[in-house]
Amino acid sequence: MSVLKFASTDQPGRNGLLALVKAKTGQDVLACYQCGKCSAGCPLSSAMDLAPHQVLRAVQLGQRDLVFQSSAIWLCVTCQTCYTRCPQEVDLPRVMDALRSQALQEKIRPAERTVKVFHDVFLGLVERFGRLYEVGLIGGYNLLARQPLASADLGLPMLTRGKLELIPRRVKDQEQIKAIFKRAAELELEEITGQSVAAAPPASVPS
C-alpha cells in the first residue's frame, strides 16, 4: 500500500476530482471518515496498490494521478462487500466504476492492462452473439494478454467433456442486442459531452 500525502491538491468547483465523482455517481466521498471497514472486508485489498479506503482518501484530496494510475480501480470486482460494510453508506463500487470510466475517457493507460483486455473481449463477444461464448473469451483473452497457453490444462478437459461449446450460439433477437449497445454508447457520449442524445426505444431482455 502507498502512503498518501495529506494535503489537498483538488481543484475547486466543477473541475475537481471530488466534483467529478459526485457528478458521475451521486456519491458524497467526503462522507467517508476513513474507518477502513471497507478495506478490511475487500477480498482484493491485499493485491491493490491502494486499499479501497485509500482510493477514497486520494479522491478527497484530489490526487488524480494517484487515483487514475492505481491498480485498485482495475482490480475491484464490484462484489459490493465494502458497500455493505460501510457505516456511511458510501457506494464504493460505484465510485470505482466511475474512476475506471474516467480513466478510459482520459486515455490513461490502465495499471492492470489484462483487466481492460478481459472487459473488451467479454463485451465484444456479448455484442456479437448476445451472450457469452466461453471458448472465444478464453482464446481472445489469452491471445491479447500474450499468454496463449494459459489455463490450457483446464480448458482442454472441459472441451473434451462437452462443458464448453466450440461453435458459438447467437440469441434470436440481434436487434435488441444492437439497441442495448447503441444506447450504452449514447449514454457514454452524453456523459462526455453533457448533451442529451435521443434514446432508442426500450429493449426487453433477449431470450
Ligand code: SF4
Ligand atoms: S467503510 Fe465507508 S466510511 Fe469507512 S473507510 Fe470505507 S468508505 Fe470510508
Ligand code: SF4
Ligand atoms: S466492490 Fe471492489 S473495493 Fe469493494 S470490496 Fe469488492 S472488490 Fe473490494
